[in-house]
Amino acid sequence: MGRLEGKVAIVTGGGSGVGREHALLLASEGAKIVVNDLGRKAESTAEEIRDSGGEAISVLGDVAKWETGEDLVAAAVDSFGDVHILINNAGILRDAMSFSMTEKQFDEVIAVHLKGHFVCARAAAVYWRDAAKSGSETPRRIIHTSSESGLFGGPAQSNYASAKGGILTLSITLGRELSKYGVTTNVVAPRARTGLTDYIQSMAAPDNPEEFDIYDPANVSPFVVWLCTDEAQGINGQAFIVGGSGIWWMRNWSHQNSVKLDAERWTLTSIDDHRELLFGDLETGLPKFEAPPFS
Numbered sequence: 208m209g210r211l212e213g214k215v216a217i218v219t220g221g222g223s224g225v226g227r228e229h230a231l232l233l234a235s236e237g238a239k240i241v242v243n244d245l246g247r248k249a250e251s252t253a254e255e256i257r258d259s260g261g262e263a264i265s266v267l268g269d270v271a272k273w274e275t276g277e278d279l280v281a282a283a284v285d286s287f288g289d290v291h292i293l294i295n296n297a298g299i300l301r302d303a304m305s306f307s308m309t310e311k312q313f314d315e316v317i318a319v320h321l322k323g324h325f326v327c328a329r330a331a332a333v334y335w336r337d338a339a340k341s342g343s344e345t346p347r348r349i350i351h352t353s354s355e356s357g358l359f360g361g362p363a364q365s366n367y368a369s370a371k372g373g374i375l376t377l378s379i380t381l382g383r384e385l386s387k388y389g390v391t392t393n394v395v396a397p398r399a400r401t402g403l404t405d406y407i408q409s410m411a412a413p414d415n416p417e418e419f420d421i422y423d424p425a426n427v428s429p430f431v432v433w434l435c436t437d438e439a440q441g442i443n444g445q446a447f448i449v450g451g452s453g454i455w456w457m458r459n460w461s462h463q464n465s466v467k468l469d470a471e472r473w474t475l476t477s478i479d480d481h482r483e484l485l486f487g488d489l490e491t492g493l494p495k496f497e498a499p500p501f502s
């Protein structure tokens with residue numbers, strides 16, 4: 208028996224890439240799957256699960272549309288009787304330098320990533336709150352998908368980095384709101400080859416099939432699925448980079464230093480006078496893009 212026997216999971220963007228791998232591994236651990244995507248790949252993933260003896264349906268829909276979240280939850284409940292897990296994974300890219308980016312490019316990425324994550328999480332939250340008020344004590348899980356661009360800021364990705372950064376604080380906020388209903392919500396930033404990264408030659412699969420493929424999207428899924436199990440119940444509002452053979456636990460903004468006056472308002476001159484106390488020898492330039500190395 209798998210660790211998720213009897214659980215029901217919704218996976219957005221489950222037609223390909225890491226979403227597909229998440230759906231397949233969730234199913235192999237006994238979960239019943241609602242696969243969401245925009246095209247026929249969603250049904251392809253669902254069919255693959257059914258062919259392997261699992262239970263799955265596909266639901267097409269744009270996660271940026273309010274009704275899609277409600278449709279996904281309704282489909283899960285109507286087909287499988289409940290929903291325990293939401294994997295927010297759907298995403299797109301519209302890369303451009305800030306001075307070249309169009310309003311359409313910015314809005315589309317924010318809509319799919321940030322709004323799309325909220326749309327599905329909100330629909331699940333409504334259902335889970337009502338279930339808890341009816342006496343259910345079943346643990347629930349949301350796993351959001353961010354990126355290293357969201358953690359560190361990536362050039363030519365002001366839209367994508369903003370959305371992915373927003374997802375980090377969205378997850379913490381949802382965790383604070385929903386923990387009393389048995390919900391935990393965490394973020395995974397995949398370091399993997401997907402449809403969004405196919406253009407990066409350094410992430411291509413190795414020529415030697417015997418060589419470990421560090422960018423295989425399947426490398427990310429075991430930790431995502433583990434976060435959905437009972438063993439991860441105490442983990443909430445956290446963020447991780449996952450890829451290759453590595454798991455990196457990341458922390459949000461932290462306090463660096465502080466100065467305070469004695470019950471008086473700051474002036475420009477008093478700020479000048481306290482500059483050294485506040486900043487000292489600390490680094491005040493652009494934060495480094497300090498993504499952890501594989502090795």
